[in-house]
Amino acid sequence: MFQRDRLNSELSFFQKIKEMDYTLLICIIILSIISLLVMYSTDGGEILYHTKSHFSKLVVFFPMMILIAFFNIRHWHTFAYLFYFLVMLLLLYVSFFGLKASGSQRWMDLYLFVLQPSELMKIAIILCLAKYYHRIKIENVNSLTSIIFVLSIITIPTIFVISQPDLGTSVLIVLSGLIVLWLGGVRVKYFVYSLITFLISLPFIISFLKPYQKLRILTFLDPDRDPLGAGYQIIQSKIAIGSGGLDGKGFLKGTQSYLDFLPEKHTDFIFTLFSEEFGFIGSVGLLILYTVIIFRIIRIGALSRSNFSKLFCFSFAFSIFIYIVVNLSMVLGLLPIVGSPLPIMSYGGSSMLATMIGFGIVLSAKINHKQTIA
C-alpha cells in the first residue's frame, strides 16, 4: 500500500524531466521542422503567410504539448467526460453560429486562429471512450446498455460533423471511436456483423450523399472522366508524386506545386508536394518517421500501468495511423478525396492543436506510466 501511495504521489519536476520520452519528442521536433520546410516550399521558397502562420502555431502548440505532458495523466482521466462535453458544445455552437466557407459551416473565429471543433472531437472521443472502458467492468462491456451508450457517444458528434458537412472528419471520428471499442473488448462478431451490414447498405448510404460527395466517389473510380474538373486534383496529385521519382526534383524545385498545378497544396495535399520534391526516398523516410512515432506511442501504452493510459495511447496511435493512411491513400489515388489532413504536416491550426494535445497526453502517460488510476 505504501508503495502505491508513493507511486500515486506527484513526481518532482526533475523526475518528470527524467521520465520524458525523448525519442518521441525528437521525432515530433523533426516532423515539425520538415513541415516548416515544406510549408516554406509551398510559399514558393519565401517566408510568406503560410510559413509564418505554421511557424507561429508550432511556437504556441509545442510548449502547450510539453505543458500537458507535465500534467498528471490522472487529471485527463478526471476531466475526460467534461472535455468531451465541452467539445460537443463547441460543435453545437458552430452548427448554429459557425463561420461558413465554401459551402460548409465548421469553424469558429477565436481571433488568434480559426478553430475547427470537429478536429478536437477526434481526441475528445478517444479520451471519453478510454475513460469509459477504463471504468466499466469487463463483464459489462458487451451488455446492451454499454453498447448503446458508446454508440451514442460516437454517433451524436458524428451527426453534427456530417451535417456541417464534413465527411472526412466524421469518418475519422467514427474510426477513432471504433478503435477504442475494439481495444475495450467489444465482441469481434459485432464488428464483423456491422462491417457486413455497412457493406450491404453502402449503395443506400451513397444515395444519401451530397452530389459533390458522389462526384468524388465517381471521380475516384475513374479520374479521367473529367480531367479538368472533378478529376483534376487527383490527376495532378498523381502526376506530382509520380514525377518525383526515386530522389525527387529537389527542395523548392517541385514544378507541379511551384507552378500552381497542385490544388490544396498547403493542407490535404501537402504530402504530394513533399513527395514531388523528395521522391520515393523522402516519402518512405517520412513514413518511417511516422512509424517510429506510432510505435513509440504504442510502446508508451504498453508500459503504462493504467488501462486508461493504455487505451488512450493505443487508440491515439491508431488514430494517427488512420489519419496518415486516409490522407496518403487519398493523394495516391487509392481512396476517394475526403478532406483529411496529414498530422503536423498539413497547414491548419485545429488539426495541429488536436494532435499536439494527443502527443501531450501520451508524453504525460510516459512520465506517469507507473501511475494507476482508480
Next chain:
Amino acid sequence: MIKENLSIRKSDVINRRMFIIGAAKIVIFAGIVARLFSLQINENKKYLTLSDKNRIREWKLPPTRGNIVDYFGNIIAGNLKVYQLHIIPEQVENFNYLLVRLKNLLNLSEKKIQKIVKLKNKLKPWDSIIVSENLSWSQFLKVNNYLYDLVGVKPVMTISRNYPFSEMYTHVLGYVSQPNEEEILENDIVKERFVPGMKIGKLGLEKTLENQLIGTNAIQRYEVNAYGKRINQLEYQKGLQGSKIRLTVDTEVQKLSAELLSSKAGSISVMDIYTGDIIAMYSSPSYNPNLFLFGISQDEWQLIRNNPLKPLINKTLSGLYSPGSTIKPIVALSALENKIINPNFKVKCTGKTELYGQTFHCWKEKGHGFVSLKNAMKQSCDTYFYEIARLLGVDRLNVTAKKFGLGEKVLGDYFDNEKRGLFPNTNWKKNNLGKGWVLGETLITGIGQGYTQTTPLQLCLMTAQIANGGYKIKPKIIVNDDPLSLEQAKNSMELQSLQKSNTRLFNDPKNIRIVQEAMFSSTNEQFGTSYRSRIDDPKYQFAGKTGTAQVKRISKRERELDLKLEQIPYKDRDHALYVAYGPYKNPRYALSIIVEHGGSGSKAAAPMAKELFKLIIDRDELRDKQSNFENINI
C-alpha cells in the same frame, strides 16, 4: 485484489487486440509503400512526361516567308523588319492613362482605341495586344523615349512581307494579308502553322505557292503555371524560312512595260519563244501590294476599286479581248496548211464585200485592190481575210487556233484568275447558243472579231509559237529545278520537226515561213501597218502584226464621219493590239501588247514594241549568262 485482477484481465484484452491491429497496420503501410513505389519508380517516366506537358507550353511565332526573286536574283518579294507596338495588359498599371498617352504619341484614332479596349476584354491578361503592326522609325523612337512612362508597353521588332518594286509585280505575285477563318481551314499547312499576325498569300503566286513560301514557325518554349501564365523561357527553336522562288521575269523589262503603259489600261507580255520563259507580264494600271500588308484603309481601297481603268483586273491573264487583226497570221497559216490557198492567191479588195445582203467593210474604205497573202497581211486587208476565212470555214480555223493555244489556259494552275478565252466553231455555237453557225460569222472570225476572245498572254504564246517555227512550248514563270537551256530547247524542236508529234504544230514548215515573212513585211516594208515602229538594225529587227479590236459596232453614220480618236468617248474607242517577235533573223522573244481603248494598233501599240525590243535584245546576253543561276551568288 479482485479489482487488480480485473484490471489485468482487461489489459490482456487490450494488449491482444492491439497486436491484431498492429499487424494490420504493418500490412497497410506496406501497401502504401508499394503504391508509392509503383507511382514513383515504375511509372516515373510516364508521370515525368505528364508533368512536363503540364508545365511546358510552346508558343509559335509567325514563319518567315521565302523570298521571290526575278531571273537575275533581284528580290521582288522579300521580308522587312518592322517595328510593332504591343501592350501586355497584366503589366499595365493604368490602362486608360496608357491609352491616352499612346493616342497622343501615335495619333491613334478613336476607333482604334475602342478596338484595343475590346481586344483587352477578350484576351487573357498575359496575351499581348498588337496596338500597331507597323510603326514608322520616328514613331518607334518616340515610343522608346517615353517608355519609362508607358508601363506595360512593349516595342517589338518583327518581320513582315515587303514588295520593293511596289505595284510593278502585283498581278504576278499577288499579295499577302491576314487570312480569314475559311482560308485557315482550307489549307492544312496554314492551319497547322497559323499564329495571330501571320499573313498568307491572297492572290497570284503568293497564293498558289503558299505551301512552298510559308516557312516553318519559330518555337519558343516557356514554363507556364497552372493558369497558363509564362514564367520563364526554356528554349528558342528557330524556324526555317520558306523556299526561295526564282521567277523567269526580268525586272528591267517589267519596269519598261510599266512605264510604257503608265496612265493607260492594258497589258504587255514578253516570252522566250524556245524555253517558254515569261520575261515580263504587266497589267496596267496596277496597285501597291504593300498597302494590304497591315490592312488597307477604306479610302485607299475605294480609290483602287473605283478607278475606271480597273487596276484590280489582271488584264494579261483574265482580260478577254477580240484579237482583231492579230489573228490574221493564224488564219493565213490555217488556210495554207489546209491547202485552201497558195501564197500567190489574190483577192480584189474594193473596201467592202457583200454576203447575203450584208456588207463587210475593210478598214480601208477605198480598198486595197488586188492583194496577195503577203500584202494582205502587211496592210492588214480585211477583205482578203474575209475571203480566205469563207473558203476555210470556221471549224478548220478553230483547229489551227487551238493548236496555237487559243481557248486554253497558258499557265495552267498557277493563277486561279486566268481565263481560257474562246475560239468558236460551229459545234460550240450550237451547244452554247443553240443556234446554227452563220457564214457571216466565219468572215468576222477571220479578222478576229465576233465570238473570239483571247487573253493577251495567249496572243503572246501564239506569236512565240509562230516565231519558233511552229513548235509547242510550255510557258512558265517559275524557273524549275531543271530548266531547259536554249540549245536543249532548239535541239528538241529539231527532233520534233523530223517526226510528226503533237508538239509540232504544222504540216509543212514552208507555211510557217510564209506567215513569218508576211509578218516581217508588215513591220519592215513600206505601207506595212507597223512600218513606222520598225528598227532597221538587224540586231533588233522584229516582225509583228497590228490589231485593232472593235469594242462597239461601227454605225454607218460613224463610218462616214470618220471621227478622230479624241472625238470618240473613251469607252467606245477601239482596243489597240500588237503582237511581234524578234530579232527577225534569229528570233528569241515574242511579245503581245494591248492598250485598252488605245485606238489603232499601229499608232498606240506598235511603238511600244520598238522600245521593248531594244531593251529585251540588249539584255539577251545577260540573261543567257544567268541561266546557270545557282553558281552565282546574289
